[in-house]
Amino acid sequence: MSQSRWLRRTGAARLEFGADYNPEQWPREVWDDDARAMRTAGVTIVTLGVFSWALLEPAEGEYDFGWLDDAMDLMHVNGIAVDLATATASPPPWLTTKHPEILPVTADGVTLWPGGRQQWRPTSAVFRTHALRLTRAMAERYGGHPALVAWHVSNELGCHNIYDYSDDAAAAFRLWLRERYATLDALNAAWATAFWSQHLSAWEQVLPPRTAASFPNPTQQLDFKRFSSDALKDHLRAERAVLREVTPDVPVTTNFMVMGETKGMNYADWAAEVDFVSNDHYVQPGPQGRDELSFSANLTGGLAGGRPWFLMEHSTSAVNWQPVNVAKRPGELARDSMTHVAYGADAVCYFQWRQSAAGAEKYHSGMIPHAGEDSTLFRAVADLGKRLGDLAPLAGTPRTPARAAILFDWESWWAAEADSHPTDRLRYRQEALDWYTAFLDLGVRADVLPVAAPLDGYDLVVAPILHVVPASLASRLTAFVQAGGHLVATYFSGVVDENDHVWLGGYPGPLRDLLGIRIEEFAPLLDDERVTLDNGSTGTLWTDRIDVSTEDVEVLARYTTGDQAGRPAVTWNPTAGGAAGYVSTRLGPQGLATVLGEFLSRAGIESELPPDQRGKVELAIRGDFHFLINRTDEPIDLGGYLLAADGVVVVRE
Numbered sequence: 001m002s003q004s005r006w007l008r009r010t011g012a013a014r015l016e017f018g019a020d021y022n023p024e025q026w027p028r029e030v031w032d033d034d035a036r037a038m039r040t041a042g043v044t045i046v047t048l049g050v051f052s053w054a055l056l057e058p059a060e061g062e063y064d065f066g067w068l069d070d071a072m073d074l075m076h077v078n079g080i081a082v083d084l085a086t087a088t089a090s091p092p093p094w095l096t097t098k099h100p101e102i103l104p105v106t107a108d109g110v111t112l113w114p115g116g117r118q119q120w121r122p123t124s125a126v127f128r129t130h131a132l133r134l135t136r137a138m139a140e141r142y143g144g145h146p147a148l149v150a151w152h153v154s155n156e157l158g159c160h161n162i163y164d165y166s167d168d169a170a171a172a173f174r175l176w177l178r179e180r181y182a183t184l185d186a187l188n189a190a191w192a193t194a195f196w197s198q199h200l201s202a203w204e205q206v207l208p209p210r211t212a213a214s215f216p217n218p219t220q221q222l223d224f225k226r227f228s229s230d231a232l233k234d235h236l237r238a239e240r241a242v243l244r245e246v247t248p249d250v251p252v253t254t255n256f257m258v259m260g261e262t263k264g265m266n267y268a269d270w271a272a273e274v275d276f277v278s279n280d281h282y283v284q285p286g287p288q289g290r291d292e293l294s295f296s297a298n299l300t301g302g303l304a305g306g307r308p309w310f311l312m313e314h315s316t317s318a319v320n321w322q323p324v325n326v327a328k329r330p331g332e333l334a335r336d337s338m339t340h341v342a343y344g345a346d347a348v349c350y351f352q353w354r355q356s357a358a359g360a361e362k363y364h365s366g367m368i369p370h371a372g373e374d375s376t377l378f379r380a381v382a383d384l385g386k387r388l389g390d391l392a393p394l395a396g397t398p399r400t401p402a403r404a405a406i407l408f409d410w411e412s413w414w415a416a417e418a419d420s421h422p423t424d425r426l427r428y429r430q431e432a433l434d435w436y437t438a439f440l441d442l443g444v445r446a447d448v449l450p451v452a453a454p455l456d457g458y459d460l461v462v463a464p465i466l467h468v469v470p471a472s473l474a475s476r477l478t479a480f481v482q483a484g485g486h487l488v489a490t491y492f493s494g495v496v497d498e499n500d501h502v503w504l505g506g507y508p509g510p511l512r513d514l515l516g517i518r519i520e521e522f523a524p525l526l527d528d529e530r531v532t533l534d535n536g537s538t539g540t541l542w543t544d545r546i547d548v549s550t551e552d553v554e555v556l557a558r559y560t561t562g563d564q565a566g567r568p569a570v571t572w573n574p575t576a577g578g579a580a581g582y583v584s585t586r587l588g589p590q591g592l593a594t595v596l597g598e599f600l601s602r603a604g605i606e607s608e609l610p611p612d613q614r615g616k617v618e619l620a621i622r623g624d625f626h627f628l629i630n631r632t633d634e635p636i637d638l639g640g641y642l643l644a645a646d647g648v649v650v651v652r653e
């Protein structure tokens, strides 16, 4: 059973604290210093071996485990646990030289050469054989090591190699399609190949959506996204099978990347494959950076089914891969880490322990910066270590569900942002994040849930751009409303089925009756176009030509300008049991807060915060532990207690 285990260790429950540790980048004498400083900082766990393949297996089948034995032992004698990587993330030069056929190929046919990292095809049998051999060797060597508490499969699967268009990928894609569709007739029907002379008369004619003369077939593209996510999931399962065979008592995880626009891996589908969910998160620049962190942590908690999860990587300060890499301000380090804890992280780890002196990541922060231990940064790290130590009683506490939820759906993300659509400006995750910000602005907790999560217990569920709605999902949502739930959908929801075929008869297809509306035509807006609504908000990006189909539907806001002037912009249909609302334009966080306030009051949901704290303070609850996070840059008076700018306070009820 998935996600039922935590680290293999005895002793009192605690929150883990640590980092990726890359001792191989440093002379041996530094390691002892590392271990001492780790103790000073309160480090309890490190990840070893992530990019160590070339040093661990310097020639085919010849291993050099001596240095890793030494590092494992050093951690153990210092009481530090190890989450050990299988070390397969980046194949060594001898392998890519001998077998260049493992290198990924882009849609344009360009080979991605070695020199960076993760230069392997997810579907290469040659790569798989070599990776599994190393995995087995690692498991056999370290399975019984007392420092080992978990396996870390590969690293950020799909970070650079999610889409491979090589011949290996083509062959594997055909097999995947055969499994999904069984017959060529079914594939032709799903891909609607009657269009543009695309009818397939033999399986060999099937290709990945390589760069084409015009838009590649949309269902081919969607299936290729599904296939690519599955191909990496298959790699995860293959390494896991070896690890479970050799070391059944050691839990297996891999670090997801629930953050920003990283969208290739359907983590809702992967979550069941790991013994506990792990995530990496880096703060996105921009005004919603703080909320985006919270949203990602919240969604990670949703993937973990509300159970605690492992924050495998985030940064103490700047990263190295944004156009401009801004250092964190004092206080941000702890606030960011504590926000993850608020949403369920029972382990707080960074990339990386000691900032590299050389290599592409030398300007990426670490727990020990270039300046050394005598630094503001290291002191902040050690303070956090102490604070997490004091929070040990929190360990293992699941999150306390909110009454509202935002649904997140990878397939809708993929399909809604495809080419040849009414607009190419639509951003799925941004719309979801805007709703989340609106909830935070109103001081109301909302869980971010994968779309397949059970909805029992929720009073209000928002489904932003739920574009792909198979009949089964429409039935689930209808049942939720019939049972008294309140559902809100937005523009471009309910438009296509699982094959990306439009539901006919008027949009939004299978949600039409539930919403009590019918849309004959979409009316997207040009970049500089704005429309106003009679509730004072402004819409961009999109509008719909809505007709209300029953008298029961209340129009909560109408357009006052633009082609839809006078028509409904926001609707609400009180229907059997509950109600279903629709928002037909992009309102942004501020405009959404206005309509959301209305939806919340109709669903009977109130903020759990005192009125003067709403919007300024973010509340997250794990059992008895209430986290109050300052969303502003000013101190906030919590009634006798001053919550510092960037501060987080944990109150035990």
Ligand code: GAL
Pocket: 155, 156, 159, 280, 282, 313, 319, 320, 351, 361, 364
């Ligand atoms: C992650 C990766 C780490 C490190 C980090 C830098 O993608 O797993 O190895 O590169 O980013 O932010």
